Amino acid sequence: MITIKDFKTEKATWCPGCGDFGVLNALQKAAVNLGIHPDDIVVVSGIGCSGKISQHFGGYGFHSLHGRSLPVAQAVKLANKDLTVIAAGGDGDGFGIGMGHFIHAMRRNVDITYVVMDNHIYGLTTGQASPTSDVGFNTKTSPYGTVEAPIHPIQLALAQECGFVAQGFSGNIKQLTQLIEKAIWHKGFSFVNVFSPCVTFNKVNTYDFYKQELVNLDEDDTYDPHDRSAALARVAGRESMVVGLIYEDTGRPSFEDATYGFPEEAIAKRDWSLSQADLAELSATFR
């Protein structure tokens, strides 16, 4: 049986107390709970403190480029559909430089899970404003307070009809684990935004802050996570300060299912050579 030990690597290099430990933990637990062997899961990350998760997770990993985890991850999945593929990274990585890929990954709906460690700051580069930083937030690049409105990742995901939208908090690993499990389970692209405090550079969006602010939708029996309009209204009202499963649409076919001729067998496991007969047949199309 797979246990959390099978995922253990050398100690993560994050600052003590960093929210990303919680995310790593939840991700490993989710994999264990789903019985995924560490050899069969790939974590593709971008660059940032958060990006180091691919090295720390204990499966196969690709620590790619700043903002490019999603293109890499989608293709890993398409190349080998038998793998569980997780894309992961920071708020700068995913909602700044990577924003275009985020929106398009939702359109494309490849069966992967995207986990963003949203700390409202650029951590690795030691504290600049991020796309999710609140207006007025003071950082090294916003000494007079940020003036840009923050990105609303949850609202964007709902607007773009992402098939699975959830939000978690590093301070609640149990819930986060469940959300990630469901996200992996979901067929098609699933998105889990995680409030993951940066204890070193963000003294505003702290564990305490979130404990106070967050409303847990999973504990709200009146909330129906299958009604997109209701979700949009709820989330817009609370400025997305909610956690839980926000929306799921189980009806939308994944890219793999919708694509004509998508191979039954994982591409990476096939023999690719064509027989001379096949080649001759193709060649004949040029006559």
Place this chain on the structure above:
Amino acid sequence: MITIKDFKTEKATWCPGCGDFGVLNALQKAAVNLGIHPDDIVVVSGIGCSGKISQHFGGYGFHSLHGRSLPVAQAVKLANKDLTVIAAGGDGDGFGIGMGHFIHAMRRNVDITYVVMDNHIYGLTTGQASPTSDVGFNTKTSPYGTVEAPIHPIQLALAQECGFVAQGFSGNIKQLTQLIEKAIWHKGFSFVNVFSPCVTFNKVNTYDFYKQELVNLDEDDTYDPHDRSAALARVAGRESMVVGLIYEDTGRPSFEDATYGFPEEAIAKRDWSLSQADLAELSATFR
């Protein structure tokens, strides 16, 4: 007095009947109606059939790169706040390769107007699927029908709290002109999506199609374009097949207004040299 003649250049090279003629026309009329001198307006476009609008418009122009009209346009405005700045381009340009800039321009809220000529196709490259192509649409790159969900530009704009969101139709130049006027008039980033049929490569999203499908919000007295949640609900319900002013928020300060120390005088009009005294003062900060 400025008249439409002041904007006339040599004949546009679009196919006869192309929707982009209507957009060009409406843009020129809007400028005339607002009394903007052609020397004081800059159209920054991307690459595509639509991108040629910067050459055809008759003001100053920057025909930039595929997907990059917004970064260029925002900076033109910040460099010379006395100019009227329009960014313009296609659906591929703005919602494909340019998606990241689109979302971030809405955050930043520089006082420019963005007009997208949305024909649901890549025109200039002779007919490939675009990000707004409907599911199942047959094109050269989707011979078996597109499988990706279309981008929802209006919903995204609302989700990201864009301060001015409108949608027009090349087949209704009068309304489009008014929408563009209002957009230019709006302080901060304004977005006008235009259904602009490609008569050569898109035989589905035609003038007739739109005439049948579109609902005109401007004619609906019960619709309040200042209520974001209502707008989101209305638009999501109609799959954004509406025209008119969809949402306006006049309360949000523009980037220029919100930025500490933003120069009163247009940067491009200043003398930039520092006196030796100023230089010495700055130099002294290094002691």
Place this chain on the structure above:
Amino acid sequence: MKDIGWKVGGKQGEGIDSTGEIYALAMHRLGYFVFTYRHFMSLIKGGHTNYKIRVADDMVRHHGDDTHILIAFDQATVDHNWGELVDGAIVIYDQSSFQATPPTQANVHLFGVPLTDIARETGGPIMKNMVAIGVTAAINEISPEEFRPIVEDKFSRKGQKVVDSNMEALRRGHAYYQEHFQVHFPVPAKPVLAAGVDHLYASGNQATAFGALAGGCRLLAAYPITPATEIMYWVLKYFPKYGGVVLQAEDEIAAINMAIGANFAGARAMTSTSGPGFSLMMEALGLAGMSETPVVIVDVQRSGPSTGLPTKTEQSDLNEALYGTHGEIQRIVLTPRTVEECFLFMADAFNLAERYQCPVIVLSDLYLGMSYQSIAGFPLDRVRIDRGKLVADADLAGLSPFQYQRYDPSVPDGISPRALPGQPNGRYTALGNEHNGIGLEVEDLETRVVQVEKRARKLSGFQHDSGISVDGDAHARFALIGFGSTYGVLEEARARLATEGVIVKHIHFSRVGPFPAEPLHEAMAGVDRALVVELNSTGQLASLIRQHAGDHDKLASCLKYNGDPILCKEIITRCHEVFPAEVLNA
């Protein structure tokens, strides 16, 4: 070799392309060797376009300098192409819509034919193209019936009536010419093909796509761009049958990162693009280099810089292919010379990418990519799949997790076997940061050096074909040098010079990285002076040769950068300019 040059020209959207296609394909099917070149513009309707077809009784690799027959749908076509008409050429102009005037005095037959009027009588003005082909048939002295198979191919799905009216238009054009004019340019005698020769009709782009499929590629991620998009079209058509996937990416950055991701996962994957997209790929190119992930990138070059001339050809991305991306990576840059090499090099590019675990860039261009031509078959039997060093399950079996050294720096050739995700015990992290053997980012000095040197070793043992071809007299004191798509025209120039008694050797690069220094050195032995022919304005290949080989004083350049492919006579003229008379007359 006997040949004839035919061209049709008019406004974009007038059906010029299909006219050219029908004529070219008909001539090909008749057994001739054709070479086509499409001159078009970056707008959808209007603007001058023309389609040149060279018909020959033997293989030709160039559209030819001359035109014997010109079909003109407007005066612009007459003006634009006047200069390339041979003595005694025939110009057929559409008398229904204009009265052609000769731009200069010349011995040219300017024949008006009411193409549109005849067309109207048979089915509509668009039929003027078929009328023009009929006229051509008459000039060529071939029966209109020879075109029937093509016409049926093209129109039968629209019904017999359409086929019939097209054939009728064709016949009428033929008859009209027969009736009114006496001048002819008969096609050469039909060539007799050697046994086993597969007489095929393909473009470089198609060959590139076919080669990729043959080479095991099963994932293409790309973003549309002229002149590369046709690669996507071909692949879209054939991948479903062979289990492949095509991704239309949101941009070129996504496209290359997708190709990298798929290769990491164990598929063979590629991306195809042209200059603007290629420039956007520079960061990810470095990722492939640093993470030692195989990836194949096709750049079908067009006229730059920036958006440049999107529908015109150029060979000006050489520098970026060799030097693009910050820092230093290993890369292989192939420059196929022919349609057949597009096929073969693509198939092999995936082998090289996997063998050396680095990006392979295939530099094609608009001219090679979009020109259709007759070839004598693809080298199907030379296709091999060699996956390079993949670690065997057995070798991993004994290891505990994270013992496997993906980036084992101790391998003598620098190439450490790859594990593929899903493989038991092979877990590691691929990454663009500097790293240790198991794929953890590190910043210590020794590991850094060891890994830089490991990667550098990979290509120091590079083995492939020689990277240059040498044609002509081995002892010639005078050389023509080129790379990629100019191979055909340089061979023609060499042959033509030979008829003038000028003996040259033709050195042609089919690979520029790793630079074939040794073979070049040998080829340059005895050469006093060399003309480097390239389609760019700064002489990038010449600079590259100077950098690697010296020979600064021996080299002269023949550059063309107006967007048109180079002509044989332009090369010859330049030879006469730069080569000392005593060499020419040696």
Place this chain on the structure above:
Amino acid sequence: MKDIGWKVGGKQGEGIDSTGEIYALAMHRLGYFVFTYRHFMSLIKGGHTNYKIRVADDMVRHHGDDTHILIAFDQATVDHNWGELVDGAIVIYDQSSFQATPPTQANVHLFGVPLTDIARETGGPIMKNMVAIGVTAAINEISPEEFRPIVEDKFSRKGQKVVDSNMEALRRGHAYYQEHFQVHFPVPAKPVLAAGVDHLYASGNQATAFGALAGGCRLLAAYPITPATEIMYWVLKYFPKYGGVVLQAEDEIAAINMAIGANFAGARAMTSTSGPGFSLMMEALGLAGMSETPVVIVDVQRSGPSTGLPTKTEQSDLNEALYGTHGEIQRIVLTPRTVEECFLFMADAFNLAERYQCPVIVLSDLYLGMSYQSIAGFPLDRVRIDRGKLVADADLAGLSPFQYQRYDPSVPDGISPRALPGQPNGRYTALGNEHNGIGLEVEDLETRVVQVEKRARKLSGFQHDSGISVDGDAHARFALIGFGSTYGVLEEARARLATEGVIVKHIHFSRVGPFPAEPLHEAMAGVDRALVVELNSTGQLASLIRQHAGDHDKLASCLKYNGDPILCKEIITRCHEVFPAEVLNA
């Protein structure tokens, strides 16, 4: 010149940086010339970091090979830095947390001081840094009071109590050392500064930012990236006062396009980045080239390729700076050698960009950019603003709309005057497509050629400073060659070789594009053998010289690519390896 090397090391997050800063600034304020180098890692806490300060009685442009005093907060610091300790060096280790062990036998004083314990008594363990500085003061034989101004500067906004407890910690450290140890490394005698010398403390990044402001830059669009972000910080601080705007872009592609847009509109604007961001800018670089829009791009290089070693230095983006982007553009590539040149070149970069209407790339690097040092003032009086050819309102007045030829190809020098949006009658479209004089895209052959040649002419008349400096004996048969940030260490190497009786000249590039071929040719006259020193693994500068100047056989390379800056002794060692004995002893 007398100097002393001091270093403090420990884990990241332990306050190493501020300790170094305080010591360096104190020494600077005392009138010494300091040079600092910060060794750090790409993670926030943990990992070895150290801060080296060289204190000298005259200007130094390098952090020095040797360390006399090492403050070690952990054993790793002892191990990592053992090799650079001079004979008789003092190592102070924090006895409160570990017992240091010497890695090898050496004549080193290993003194334990209970730094943390003393700190705890005065205000908390973090104070151990001030205790260490106190210890240093004792070793240096300076009074703790000399540090008071700095301590006040740094802590007074936190209240007098904090100042006092810091001073107390400092005094205690001083006292403890005085009491227990006798060995000293006194600082050199204070230098006497010549009249008018402004003794300043700045990093290359700060100088770059200041130079930009001085040069009229009023818009910076950038995306955070080590080691370039400090440029943004400085600009953010001072722009508001002088009417400038800073944009934190969503990515580097946006950043450069913003800088281009602002320049088009008539502002002076720039972007700053490092390798990964620079690679993302390649497409837009071509746009600036083709549209003839001025733009200034600063690339503060770091170790590549890909993400590489984000906190380590390298000079490996030279190729991309020169050859990145598809197609062919005009560009200028400056490689400042010193902090002062960072300032001056930046101010001038905007002039060059406007004068030649093309992108100017300023290649700095982590070492130059992030090292703080004492300089003798900025060349303020050499700052000029020259906007190049802007079309005068009067010249436009007589024109009708669209008569103005923004891209007038007939100008002899290729530089056609720019109109700025808003200027009456100056309307045109800037564009990346090939175009005619008034900025309409065209695809005709003649216009294309004329415009390519127009653009090419712009730099053929390039005038600036010579692009290389030559130091040392003009008749030396032996040369050291470098570019950019290695100027200081090469000068030291030259001086040290001279003391050995080896006469070399030092040729240093401050510009690589346009390549200063003529000055190099002159400088190389009489040189038999040259050692090209660069911080990369493939010898990019050497290749460039070969390409332009030949000299293939004369050149040898001294390469370093482990991420650390090069040391003087490494250069000397390499000289002894590659230069024939008879040259060395000539």
